[in-house]
Amino acid sequence: MLLQELSIEFETPLQVYCDNQAAISIAHNPVHHDQTKHVEVHRHFIKEKIDNGTICVTYVPTIQQTADILTKALFKLMFERMVDKLGMYNLYYPA
Numbered sequence: 001m002l003l004q005e006l007s008i009e010f011e012t013p014l015q016v017y018c019d020n021q022a023a024i025s026i027a028h029n030p031v032h033h034d035q036t037k038h039v040e041v042h043r044h045f046i047k048e049k050i051d052n053g054t055i056c057v058t059y060v061p062t063i064q065q066t067a068d069i070l071t072k073a074l075f076k077l078m079f080e081r082m083v084d085k086l087g088m089y090n091l092y093y094p095a
Helices: 021-030 030-035 037-051 076-085
Strands: 015-016 053-057
Touching: 015 021, 015 037, 021 037
Parallel strands: 015 053
Antiparallel strands: none
């Protein structure tokens, strides 16, 4: 695993937070296999990691998904909440 190669200590299983309940269901349940052939390879990889205890896919509500600040256009209030949650601040803000 990459983290081991970089000598970074971590606890297993790694928590993977997802705000898509359908994706979590597909990762855990092979019954959805026929309806999602386009994600076949990725599903097997994730399923293998879940089964061997490397990762744990956990649901997080969209409003708490901090990754959205990097991937979506957010309303100002939501953007400011995520910036605060990540501990970021504006270096150029007048003192």
